[in-house]
Amino acid sequence: MALLAGLAVVLGLLLPGPFGATAAQAQPSDVRAPGLHISDGRLLEGNGNDFVMRGVNHAHTWYPGETQSLADIKALGANTVRVVLSNGHRWTKNSPADVAAVVADCKANRLICVLEVHDTTGYGEEAAAGTLDQAADYWIGLREVLAGEEDHVVINIGNEPWGNTDPSGWTAPTTDAVKKLRTAGFEHTIMVDAPNWGQDWQGVMRANARAVYDADPTGNLIFSIHMYSVFDTAQEITDYLNAFVDAGLPLLIGEFGGPADQWGDPDEDTMMAAAQQLGLGYLAWSWSGNTDPVLDLAIGFDPSRLSSWGERIFHGANGIAETSREATVYGGDPGDTQPPTAPGAPTASAVTADSATLGWPAATDDVGVTGYDVVSVGGGSETKVAASSSTTATVTGLTAGTAYTFAVYARDAAGNRSPRSATVTVTTDEGGTPGAGCAVGYRVVNEWPGGFQGEIAVRNTGVAAISGWTLVFRFADGQRVANMWGGTPTQDGGTVSVTPASYTSDIAAGGSVTVGFTATKGGANSSPTAFTLDGSPCATA
Incomplete structure (x- = not known):
């Protein structure tokens, strides 16, 4: 996805176009790949087992310090992570050392690692974007790092490598980049993204996929479609996915979003259901740190604070917890159908007004327990509220003075789920008088001569939800807000007042929203030192 959501898409009609002159089935390659490879339109592991990606995107290049993220993503059940590089x-x-560390981290957490160069995003329309040829040169510079990792690494040459300007220009440089990597000796599965900012709404990838696939002498190539606002009906989604499947051409949903934005409302339910029915991979955008907080799966890189989008991806119907299977290269047994035993009954400790820590006796399994899911039980239904790789978890975001009933499930590497444990009922503390408390985090995301991009995270530290708000702060060095998403600014001198967008208006107790903006600046760019929310001072985080 483009760094700024406003660059993401120009809406249009999805074209039905054919796959070149023939719809014949793609044939398996005559050249056997040493690890992950394509055969009969399917992504297989080196041992021939089918592998279906279930995972998320992680913005490593912008947040290189968030080294815990892959472990957190794995603990929530993912089998794959797509890693943003530059x-x-x-x-x-x-650097090569950094990429080697990412690959090692993927392997340590038993994840398949899709590596992508993000600098190509929107080429032809985005002036700052690089070319696929430059991306290919970068991969060639990593040859020693990636050699021998064919079982664990997929190379996604360049993210969304063509905008909406003359998207037919996508085909030749895509083919050339694939050939360049093969000539350099790469045997990995190569992934190629569609034009139209990844959404292929003019059908260029769909029409030329056969020619691009046939140009790879190994046949070890998979196509990636990014499904955002263009894909807002079930018919558009199923038509596109089925067209590749019917032609025997390998495809996955390499990015997708569900929350509505100013361009439309993607139909994520159909995307996930169709991917599961057709056995296609999907990788949701994005784990955390997105400049548009609607698409953050985890708030502030905290796996215990999933957004509604994160809950949908990890715990919803056809979600990761339900459908992900670990790659067998890590020792997972695809034939393992025996679930773990039920964990022991949980007990509660460290109960506060808005959280409770639970612990429980471990479950057992014939292969091994990989994690636990904590659910809130009530009204004849249950909701997953935490995941853990150990026998403890802290549930947050609770309401003061309220009784909750919790239970625990265990899961194994094959995705089998145990029977539910016995329940425990916890009543949270009464807490203080309901009211708004706040903490604000401010940071500069990117900076250039004369301007910068900033991000403001507003956290509700009170015990009641906030609905509608005004945030006020002051720039000391003459900075002026030029554009904002997640809120509407007004500025008088150095003082900036921000009111929320519709999707950031409500802040749950313990929750947060994020506002992004671009601004002009002079030589200095000091950060604001004080913030108020609805007239009350906020702590700085």
């Missing part, structure tokens, strides 16, 4: 054209280059 070749140095637009953002700070990820």
Whole structure:
């Protein structure tokens, strides 16, 4: 996805177009790949087992310090992570040592690692974007790091490598980049993104997929469609996915979003259901740190604070917890159908007005327990509220003076789920008088001569939800807000007042929203030191 949501898409009609001159089934390659590879339109592991990606995107190049993220993503059940890298054209280059560390982290957490260069995003329309040829050169510079990792790594040459300007220009450079990597000796599965900012709403990838696939001498190539606002009806989604499946051409949903935005409302339920029915992979955008907080799966990189989008992806119907299966290269047994035993009854400790820590006796399994899911039980239904790789978990976001009933499930590497444990009922503390407390985090995301991009995270530290708000702060060095998403600014001198967008208006107790903006600046760019929310001072985080 583009760093700024406003660059993401120009709406249009999805074209039905054919796959070139023939719809014949793609044939398995005559050249056997040493690890992950394509055969009969399917992504297989080196041992021939089918592998279906179930995972998320992680913005490593912008947040290199968030090294716990892959472990957190794995603990929630993902089998794959798509990692954002930079070749140095637009953002700070990820060095060979850094990429080697990412791959090692993926392997340590038993994840398949899809590596992508993000600098190509929107080429032809985005002036700052790099070319696929430059991205290919970056991969060639990583040859020693990636050699021998064919079982664990997929190379996604460049993210959304063409905008909406003349998208037919996508085909030749895509083919050339694939050939360049093969000539350099790469045997990995290569992933290629569609034009139209990844959404292919003019059908260029769909029409030319056969020619691009046939140009790869190994046949070890998979296509990636990014499904955002263009894909807002079930018919558009199923038509597109089925067209590739019917032609025997490998495809996955390499990015997708569910929350509505100013361009439309993507139909994520159909995307996930169709992917599961057709056995296609999907990778949701994005784990955390997105400049548009609607698409953050985890708030502030905290796996215990999933957004509604995160809950949908990890715990909803056809979600990751329900459908993900670990790659067998890590020792997972696809034939394992025996679930773990039920965990022991949980007990509660450290109960506060808005949280409770639970602990329980471990479950057992013939292969091994990989994690636990904590659910809130009531009204004949249950809701997953926490995940843990150990026998303890802290549930947050609770309401003061309220009784909750919790239970625990265990799961194994094959995705089998245990019977539910016995329940425990916990009543949270009464807490203080309901009211708004707040903490604000401010940071500069990117900076250039004369301007910068900033981000403000507003957290509700009170015990009651906030509905509608006004945030006020002051710039000391003459900075002026030029554009904002997640809120509407007014500025008088250095004082800036921000009111929320519709999707950031409500802040749950313990929850947060994020506002992003671009601004002009002079030589200095000091950060604001004080913030008020509805007239009350906020702590700085």
